[in-house]
Amino acid sequence: MSGPGDTGLTAPRFTRALLDPSPSGPLGGFTGKAVSPEPIQGDPTRFSKRMEDAGAAADQQLGDKQAGGDCATCPPRIRLEHRSQYTAKTRYSEKEWVIADKFIFLVGKDVSGKFRTLSVRVAEPAGASATWEVTPIGEHSGTIPKRTGTGNRFDYTPEVTNAQRPITASRKPNPPVQYSIKATITHEGKSHEITEVVSQDERDIIRQEYVDQRMWRKGFTLHVPYRTRIKETTRADLRGNYQLILDSAMTELLTATEAAYGEKVYVSSGWRNPRRNLAAGSQVPNSNHQHGGALDMQPVGAKQMTGATRRSAYLRLYNAARTVRSRVVLLEKGPRAVYPSSAAVPEPTPEMPDHNEDGIPDAATSKGSRVESLFDIASHVHIDRAAPDEADDD
Numbered sequence: 536m537s538g539p540g541d542t543g544l545t546a547p548r549f550t551r552a553l554l555d556p557s558p559s560g561p562l563g564g565f566t567g568k569a570v571s572p573e574p575i576q577g578d579p580t581r582f583s584k585r586m587e588d589a590g591a592a593a594d595q596q597l598g599d600k601q602a603g604g605d606c607a608t609c610p611p612r613i614r615l616e617h618r619s620q621y622t623a624k625t626r627y628s629e630k631e632w633v634i635a636d637k638f639i640f641l642v643g644k645d646v647s648g649k650f651r652t653l654s655v656r657v658a659e660p661a662g663a664s665a666t667w668e669v670t671p672i673g674e675h676s677g678t679i680p681k682r683t684g685t686g687n688r689f690d691y692t693p694e695v696t697n698a699q700r701p702i703t704a705s706r707k708p709n710p711p712v713q714y715s716i717k718a719t720i721t722h723e724g725k726s727h728e729i730t731e732v733v734s735q736d737e738r739d740i741i742r743q744e745y746v747d748q749r750m751w752r753k754g755f756t757l758h759v760p761y762r763t764r765i766k767e768t769t770r771a772d773l774r775g776n777y778q779l780i781l782d783s784a785m786t787e788l789l790t791a792t793e794a795a796y797g798e799k800v801y802v803s804s805g806w807r808n809p810r811r812n813l814a815a816g817s818q819v820p821n822s823n824h825q826h827g828g829a830l831d832m833q834p835v836g837a838k839q840m841t842g843a844t845r846r847s848a849y850l851r852l853y854n855a856a857r858t859v860r861s862r863v864v865l866l867e868k869g870p871r872a873v874y875p876s877s878a879a880v881p882e883p884t885p886e887m888p889d890h891n892e893d894g895i896p897d898a899a900t901s902k903g904s905r906v907e908s909l910f911d912i913a914s915h916v917h918i919d920r921a922a923p924d925e926a927d928d929d
């Protein structure tokens with residue numbers, strides 16, 4: 536009956552159905568609940584650091600100190616919930632209280648000039664009172680003038696200074712703002728302690744950069760982006776200092792330019808988070824690169840091209856970009872435009888011939904410079920759209 540090499544043992548084939556936590560699934564034998572690979576509420580963008588923090592917080596809970604607890608329900612199940620006054624006001628209902636892993640928050644001054652207040656409460660045991668102690672983790676998380684208190688709920692207001700929240704040029708991601716929250720509750724006459732860490736995820740770390748810039752950088756008026764504008768990407772050339780990108784128009788501009796150009800385009804600079812924008816040498820406080828509305832593009836392989844071949848590739852890319860709906864298209868050398876904004880390049884004619892066949896008339900000039908030489912020195916074609924008129928600032 537058994538063929539050669541058949542051991543007679545049959546293992547179930549590994550299929551997705553095996554991971555189905557439903558006990559009424561088609562496969563016998565597997566009735567246990569599958570372990571979810573996403574303990575962080577299914578948000579795939581959380582930092583792994585965040586997982587560590589969650590783990591540390593869980594460890595703290597397991598090590599929950601009991602002062603001789605021996606009542607039937609000791610230690611009690613303690614659950615804390617968090618809320619940001621800011622997010623509750625603008626993005627969520629007033630009733631929104633969430634567990635630490637789902638907590639989103641920013642610190643620093645809102646548009647009214649007040650520091651944002653964060654809140655924590657004891658959700659379980661319901662109505663229990665706690666003694667609170669909140670401790671900033673790292674200098675970059677600021678200081679909390681009133682960081683202890685008593686009651687079911689505790690509001691705390693972190694204050695941050697420019698020295699603590701740097702707005703200087705950088706090509707590295709900022710660390711998350713984090714607070715360690717210790718709650719001591721009394722239950723059946725015994726004291727129980729729980730410590731939890733709240734931490735910004737990558738989206739909030741990115742949004743925090745905009746709050747910081749708005750507070751201290753002269754002339755910076757870009758809005759704090761909505762979390763939904765911050766996205767995953769497979770194109771590394773669009774990234775700033777983070778894995779996620781802020782994309783208000785980039786992908787649309789790039790796709791449209793590539794369609795008109797008929798080839799893939801290399802993006803030498805896509806989204807720049809504000810600190811990266813400074814690192815790129817931008818002199819424009821509200822550069823559209825910072826909200827993901829601008830691209831610096833090069834023909835693929837341009838670095839290996841020379842002479843008429845290079846000029847002609849840049850001219851084709853420049854003209855392709857000009858067909859896309861945008862605010863402006865610029866031929867740039869570094870941060871400086873070398874050709875008038877969005878202006879057409881004259882076509883060769885019998886009177887203005889193009890002997891070297893780069894598509895540019897040999898004698899064409901712009902402001903006293905030969906157009907060919909301007910294309911020779913160009914480092915990229917910049918295209919952008921205006922910043923979206925939407926605010927998540929207050």
Ligand SMILES: [Zn+2]
Pocket residue numbers: 804824829830831917918
């Ligand atoms: Zn640019």
